[in-house]
Amino acid sequence: MDQRISFITLAVADVAASRVFYVDGLGWTPELEADGVLMIRVGEHVILSLWDRDEFEEEVGRIAVADGVAPFTLAHNVATREEVDGVLELARSLGREASPAQAREWGGYTGYFADPDGVRWEIAYNPGPVGQTVLPD
Known part of the structure; x- marks a missing residue:
């Protein structure tokens, strides 16, 4: 297995709010926008994927929640x-x-x-x- 990271995926409560922050606020450019997901190139070979929490849990599993x-x-x-x-x-x-x-x-x-x-x-x-x-x- 190559030593690299291709995607960093964050499960987010509100993809639209994340878009306002990252795209409209910070000025980053989306690579892909689809229902429930926003992908932004953050390096030559790295994508930051902002994924709706419910859809994330459906595919990956229950999200652990704790204070802090x-x-x-x-x-x-x-x-x-x-x-x-x-x-x-x-x-x-x-x-x-x-x-x-x-x-x-x-x-x-x-x-x-x-x-x-x-x-x-x-x-x-x-x-x-x-x-x-x-x-x-």
Whole structure:
């Protein structure tokens, strides 16, 4: 099996609300829109799939629900600290909860915002070699 991820699928409460946030708010471009699903290319070979919760459960199985933050984040790396602040401000302008960015002990600068379903996105400036490998040319 190749070492790669092709799709990241999030079960969402309201696909239309997710579209307003990701497409109308963040300005991302859909690859595919169909009943109950919105797919957005987020990398050369990676698609973010936003899928209606009920349809997700029908195919995949019952979703576990608990209090607190989901035990994962999605990360969007940028080239400068100023870009981190700019993306977090954009999220706030869209009515989303966003933490202030902070300098991290490993040398980076990061903050988080929540999408309409509470999924946490890390916005990160990572000056190290790994951080540079994930930035577009």
